[in-house]
Amino acid sequence: MLIGKVVGSVVATRKDEKLSNLKLLVVQVHGHDNKPKDQYVVAVDSVQAGVDDMVLFATGSSARQTTQTDARPVDAVIMAVVDSWDLGGANVYEKWA
Amino acid sequence: MLIGKVVGSVVATRKDEKLSNLKLLVVQVHGHDNKPKDQYVVAVDSVQAGVDDMVLFATGSSARQTTQTDARPVDAVIMAVVDSWDLGGANVYEKWA
Amino acid sequence: MLIGKVVGSVVATRKDEKLSNLKLLVVQVHGHDNKPKDQYVVAVDSVQAGVDDMVLFATGSSARQTTQTDARPVDAVIMAVVDSWDLGGANVYEKWA
Amino acid sequence: MLIGKVVGSVVATRKDEKLSNLKLLVVQVHGHDNKPKDQYVVAVDSVQAGVDDMVLFATGSSARQTTQTDARPVDAVIMAVVDSWDLGGANVYEKWA
């Protein structure tokens, strides 16, 4: 998994029928130092994430292991909202700070 | 998933029998800021996309989760035509503008 | 899928038994502008491709969806010989030109 | 698999129910010369690894082949703590040195 920040959302009316009722969010990938990278992914939201939330996302077939994404043609899913992480014992990000 | 623009199509007569009746489109990958990247993929079309459409595509085993691509040797599928997306509340792309 | 050119072949006598009778070709990846990239893959041939053919190849689990590659430890397959492709209506490559 | 060093951990309360009771560690990827790379992954721990341990991690569907990760939406797992490795007969890393 990688850490990213929810920065937007995508609207698509014409789509494969298996995509119905899925929320598609734009996630900007962050480094483990919490610096934004010039890299993004459009991921299905399985945890009611919102804009500015730091999240964990999984890609590939693992993205189809949630109840919402099972057997659907999606290759990225947000499966957690990050509360905090640390590096070498020092806090890097704290949602509730 | 990533966002891309349909820029062309591929014709192939000699191919695995499981590729029959699939439309193969050339998709140029775009950044979430809508700038084109020097990266492309040839993807199966599952939504009757056309040239200049902005689309979402999925890769890997997820590309085989549509009715058209099930059990076929393809690793990329266009599964949605993008109407619009926003970043930080500001519209980045609007199909009908 | 990506487009590539068949540039060579690999000989391997000592190999997993599931690799028997598979032809292994060296494919140089090309851009959608048909410029060769400094990137290659060794792919199983499922369409009797030959040196100098422009081909489409699929990677990952999708590479195991042909009759020849089913359940084998291979992660890339040539599943089509490209006749032609176009970008923005202009022909980029034409096999029979 | 790649070699990495455990450098931190991630806390996430709001998450897919299938993520319950999984420890999420931040792993910095190392080269085979043991130099740290500017690349990381958040991986599920299946071997009770701790901070500063050198570990092996697997990604993609292979990350779901441990008892802890089976059928869960995770795409990276730590499946071994590295004791040592060598290159060309010379020891590169030795846990117990």
Added chain:
Amino acid sequence: MLIGKVVGSVVATRKDEKLSNLKLLVVQVHGHDNKPKDQYVVAVDSVQAGVDDMVLFATGSSARQTTQTDARPVDAVIMAVVDSWDLGGANVYEKWA
């Protein structure tokens, strides 16, 4: 698949039980011109490869399609020792030269 050279091995005592009795080799990736790249993978050996052997390795779920790696949490396998390969009719590597 990619071509690589076996340059070392990894020892790991504490590991997932499904990793028992697997030999883990460090493979440096080579280009199709046989130049070493600054890229490596730790792969399971399924063909009794040894240091300095040029090998083919497969990654992802395809790495689990050998008898040794079936259902194990590994994402790379050496499935062939390369005897030779050619580019444009010219021999690039010959094991027995």
